[in-house]
Amino acid sequence: MNTQVQSLQPSPASVQAGLARPMLVLFVALSLLTGLLYPGVITAIATAVFPRQAAGSLIGQDGKLVGSALIGQPFSDPKYFWGRLSATAPMPYNAAASAGSNLGPANPALTDAARARIDALRAADPHHRAPVPVDLVTASGSGLDPHISPAAAQYQAARVAGIRGMPIQQVRDLIAAHTEAPLLPVLGEPGVNVLKLNLALDGVAARR
Template sequence: MPTQAHINMPAEPVRQTGMLRPALTVFVGLSIVTGLLYPGVVTGIARTLFPHQAAGSLIVQNGRTIGSELIGQPFSDPKYFWGRLSATAPMPYYGAASVGSNLGPANPALTDAAKARIDALRAADPDNQAPVPVDLVTASGSGLDPQISPAAARYQAARVARVRGLPVERVESLIAANTEAPALGVLGEPGVNVLKLNLALDAAK
C-alpha cells in the first residue's frame, strides 16, 4: 500500500496577515502626522506669528465684523468707490462659490456685462469722459478680488469727491494711503483695497 503523501497547506493567508499589519500601522501613523500633528503645528505658528491673517484678516469696527481684507463687497452707491465685477452665485463676492466667469473675449455675455458697468459708471458721473479702466468692467478669476488698480480708483475720485462734498485732493490722498504695494515688492501690481478705502472715506472729515 503506497504511503500517503503529506499535503502542504498554502501559507497565503499568513502572508496577507503579515502584510496587512505594517500597512495599517503606516496608515494610522501618517493619518496622525498629516491629519493632526502637522495642521496643529502650522495653525499654532500662524496664530502666534500672524494672528490677524490667521483669523481671516477680518475688519472689525465698534466690536462688529464688517468684512475681510481678502474678500470684496459690492458697492453701487455713487458716494463709494466701486470694486470689480463678481461672477459668483447666487450673489456677488460669495466666498463659498469662488469662481471666475470663464467667458471668452468673443462671448456676447462678457460684452453685455462690461457695457452695463460702463453705462452705470457714466450715469453716476456724466462729466467723466475718460476711458474706463478695464478692471472696473471685468470680473477677476476668483470673483472675490478686494482690490482695484490705482488707475481705477483715480477714475472714480472726482465722482466720490463731488457726492461727498470733499476736495478731490483729499480723496486722492486717501487713495494713496490705501494703495498696497506688490507682495514682497515684486509680485503682482499695486492695488487699492476698496472696502478699506470706503471705510476711510466714511471716517474722513
Template sequence: MNTILRPALVLFVLLSAITGIVYPFAVTGVAQSVFPAQAAGSLVVRDGVTIGSTLIGQNFTDPKHFWGRPSATALMPYNGGASGGANQGPLNPALMDAVQGRIEALRAADPGNTVPVPVDLVTTSASGLDPDISPAAAHYQAARVARLRNLPVEQVERLIDDHAKGRLFGLLGEARVNVLALNLALDAQPSP
C-alpha cells in the first residue's frame, strides 16, 4: 500500500505546486511585463485618482453624459462582485416590463427624439457590466447630450465617431464605443 500511496501523494503535491503556484506566478509575470495596463485591470487614472476601468461599465445617470447598457447586477448597478445576467427569457413579463420602463425613461429624457431606441440601451448584457454601447446607441443620445451641454451636435457626433471601434480583425464582435472613454472626452471639451 505504501508503494502506491507515496508516488500518488508526491505527484499530487508536485502538480499542486506547479498548477497552483508556479504557473499563476509565471502567467502573471509575463502579463505584467508584456501588457502592464491590461494586467492591472485597464484602469483609468485622472489626477492620481482611479476613476474607472475600460472593462467595466459605470452608472452614468447625468443626462449630460452618455448612458451605457443597463446593468443586471444585484443590489447596485455595475457591481463587479455580482456579475451576471438577469436570465430573463424574451417572453418573460418581467423583462418586457423592464424594457418598456427603460424605453419610457429614454423618451422622457429626450422627448423630441423619435428615432427607434437601440436595443442595447434597454437590455442588459450577459455579464451585466458591459462598458460599451453600439455606435447607434451613442448616436441616439447625441442630440440630448449636445443640447444639455450647449455643444453643436456635429461636434458630439465627431466625438462618437472618433471613439468608435470596429470589429476585431474586421470579423469578430460588433462595432462599439466605450462609454467611459467617450464621457471623459466629452468632459474635456471646452464649454461654449
C-alpha cells in the first residue's frame, strides 16, 4: 500500500519543471512592465509636459550647446564667477562619475583643499579680505552642483566688475536677476546658477 502511495507523488524534478514555466512567464512580464512599458510611459509624459527638463535642461548660445543648467562647469578665469569645488574624477564636474570628496571635518586633506581655494581667491583679488563663503571652498555631495549661494556670488562681484571694467552695481544686478528661489520656502535655499550668470556677463560684454 505504501509503495502505491509513493508512486503517485510527483518527483522533485517534475515539481521544478512545473514551477519553472510560471516563474519564467512572471519574469518576462515584469521585465516588460518595469523595464520597457513604465519607463516609456513616464518618458513620454515628461517629454510632453516638461520638454526642456526631459532633454537635460540644456543651455545654448549663438546656436551652440554650451552645457546644462543641472551640471556645473569649472571656471578659473578671474573674469568669471567661480563655482563650487568638484571631487569627481578624472576631471571636475564629470557627470559620468558623480561623487563627493567624502572627507571628514578632521581630515587634513579637507583643510588643505579649502586653504588652496582660499589662496586662489585671494590671488585673484588681493585687496578683498572679507571672509570667504564656505560653499566656495568645499565640494558638494554630488560634485556636480551648478549653483553657489548669493553670498558666494556677491563675494566675487568686485573682482569680476574690476576685471571687466563694469560698474559693480551692474554686476550685482545680474546676480540678483540670476538668483533662483527654492521651490518652497522649506525646501532648500536661494542659489545662483554659475553658468547662466557667466553667460549673461559675456552677453553684456558682447553688447558693449
